[in-house]
Amino acid sequence: MSTMFALHRFKLLSLLLLANGGALLYLSLGDIKPLAIWSWTDIAGEGGSALLVLVWAGLLLKGRPAGRVTNLLFLGLACLFFSLWMDSLDEFIALPDTLLLDHWLESAPMPLGFVLLTMGIYHWHCEQLAISAQMINRERHFREHRHFDKVTPLGDAGYFRRQLEQALPAAQLNQEPLSLVMLDIDEFSAINRAHGHREGDRVLQLVTQQILLNLRSHDLLCRLAGDRFIVLLPATLEAQAQTLAKELEDSVAHLALKSAGQGERLRISATTVALMARQEDANALLKRINVVMARAKQAPQLQRVGA
Numbered sequence: 001m002s003t004m005f006a007l008h009r010f011k012l013l014s015l016l017l018l019a020n021g022g023a024l025l026y027l028s029l030g031d032i033k034p035l036a037i038w039s040w041t042d043i044a045g046e047g048g049s050a051l052l053v054l055v056w057a058g059l060l061l062k063g064r065p066a067g068r069v070t071n072l073l074f075l076g077l078a079c080l081f082f083s084l085w086m087d088s089l090d091e092f093i094a095l096p097d098t099l100l101l102d103h104w105l106e107s108a109p110m111p112l113g114f115v116l117l118t119m120g121i122y123h124w125h126c127e128q129l130a131i132s133a134q135m136i137n138r139e140r141h142f143r144e145h146r147h148f149d150k151v152t153p154l155g156d157a158g159y160f161r162r163q164l165e166q167a168l169p170a171a172q173l174n175q176e177p178l179s180l181v182m183l184d185i186d187e188f189s190a191i192n193r194a195h196g197h198r199e200g201d202r203v204l205q206l207v208t209q210q211i212l213l214n215l216r217s218h219d220l221l222c223r224l225a226g227d228r229f230i231v232l233l234p235a236t237l238e239a240q241a242q243t244l245a246k247e248l249e250d251s252v253a254h255l256a257l258k259s260a261g262q263g264e265r266l267r268i269s270a271t272t273v274a275l276m277a278r279q280e281d282a283n284a285l286l287k288r289i290n291v292v293m294a295r296a297k298q299a300p301q302l303q304r305v306g307a
Helices: 002-029 040-063 068-089 101-107 109-142 157-173 188-195 197-213 238-253 282-306
Strands: 178-185 220-225 228-234 270-276
Touching (some): 002 040, 040 068, 068 101, 101 109, 109 197, 157 178, 157 220, 157 228, 178 197, 178 238, 197 220, 197 228, 197 238, 228 238, 270 282
Antiparallel strands (some): 178 270
């Protein structure tokens, strides 16, 4: 629960302040009804529904990182909660018959909430389809191998090497291009030092999910070691791989991450490189892309030294 409050405390506090504001508004405009005329059936139905929607919102925030889908789902649930909450206040507070504000506060947020929920569920559905397609591809290979990464649901360096050793001859035989993209998270060790290795593992898991959302179903993503990932791209020219590398770099940079401890924003970036296989074996290809990555990682440091 503390993690949820740390990550999304402003959303929850805003919703509670809005609910309190609605209650104070009704109290200022009306009078509390006598206990004898309270409708306990309506109170249980409307108040219980509002409470359940609030629980749904809490579970949503506890289980998802910040982002567009989370915001849409939370705003939809917040509208539903507010509508049910204001409707339940009618059971305790008598408002003047001439006042129309209560009808708007009770009715207007409900359809807006359903629209926002529908949009959020649609984008969530698209996310899950992309992730499921990637995981089906992983599971098909993992049934035959035990080279799992311990942090992410990906194959390790040994598994990737074997897949590359199989893919290279097949690509040469079919005269098809084959490319690789390597991604390295910048200054990842600083996250481990500042927030601990558990937080670092969580960042790796979220970055993995973000990369998978940008890949095709037949692409293969593996974790080489530490904060370095590699993607095998069958039937892909080098220009296409470079475009994908830039997209992955941008998607990681725009990933909305907050620490699980204090909820502060974690700004991360990544260095990506791409190249196409030549007439070479897996060892030579992996050595070449590692050299290209090393040069790419050194370039910003040399610029800072030169400045």
